[in-house]
Amino acid sequence: MAEREKSCGPCTMCCKVMRVDELSKPGGTMCAHARPGRGCGIYETRPASCRSFACLWLLDADMPHRFRPDQTKVVLDQDHDGRRLIARCDPANPLAWRRAPIHAALKGYAQDHWGTGKVVMAVAGRRAWLITPKEEIDLGEIDPAARIEVAEDAEGRVSVRMK
Numbered sequence: 240m241a242e243r244e245k246s247c248g249p250c251t252m253c254c255k256v257m258r259v260d261e262l263s264k265p266g267g268t269m270c271a272h273a274r275p276g277r278g279c280g281i282y283e284t285r286p287a288s289c290r291s292f293a294c295l296w297l298l299d300a301d302m303p304h305r306f307r308p309d310q311t312k313v314v315l316d317q318d319h320d321g322r323r324l325i326a327r328c329d330p331a332n333p334l335a336w337r338r339a340p341i342h343a344a345l346k347g348y349a350q351d352h353w354g355t356g357k358v359v360m361a362v363a364g365r366r367a368w369l370i371t372p373k374e375e376i377d378l379g380e381i382d383p384a385a386r387i388e389v390a391e392d393a394e395g396r397v398s399v400r401m402k
Contacts, residue, residue: 245296245297245300246297247278247297248307249275249276249277249278249309250307250308250309251269251273251274251275251276251278251279251309252294252308252309252312252313252314252329253292253294253308253314254269254270254272254273254279255267255268255269255270255273255329255330256314256327256328256329256330257288257292257314257316257327258383259286259288259289260288261286261287261288262286266327266364266383267330267363267364272285294308294314294315294316295315295316295317295324296308296315303340305340306340306341306344311335311338311340311341312328312329312331312332312335313326313327313328313329313335313336313341313361314326314327315327315341321357322356322357322358323357323358323359323360323387324345324348324352324357324358324359324360325360325361325362326341326345326359326360326361326362326370327362327363328361328362328363329363330363330364332363333363333364333366334363336361336368336370337361337375345359345361345370346370346372349370349371349372350372353371353372354391358370358387358389359371360387361375362383364380365380365381365382365383366378366379366380366381367379367380367381367383369387369389369397369399371389371397373395373397374397376397376399378399378401381401382401385401385402386401386402387399387400387401387402388400388401388402
């Protein structure tokens with residue numbers, strides 16, 4: 240029997256948390272074309288950035304249903320070079336990344352990739368947190384395009400520098 244491919248179903252969380260430059264839609268606001276529970280009202284003519292986007296829940300065949308963004312209020316995404324795992328939260332639930340099952344998954348990923356140059360972040364609007372194996376560091380409001388340098392000293396203290 241062929242494995243079924245995942246689909247968005249009634250989830251439209253990316254329509255809220257993602258920025259869509261072609262529509263002048265900022266991140267954190269519901270797209271005017273979204274039909275919550277039904278999908279995109281302009282699906283056939285949607286912009287290229289929408290066509291090319293797929294959250295990690297859709298891409299990972301093994302990720303359970305309970306991680307679907309409309310269930311967690313978090314869209315899991317990566318930056319273009321795969322250096323950041325980003326938990327993009329619904330602004331109405333800015334700390335959704337701290338709830339189960341997302342929090343444990345983010346901490347596990349941070350633990351598995353610590354020291355490799357990959358980082359885990361949670362974002363709600365312009366506010367961001369760096370998630371390390373030991374702690375979460377509130378970065379405050381940052382430019383989403385900012386480069387982040389993370390260092391750990393010999394005593395295990397983590398410092399973050401924005402460029």
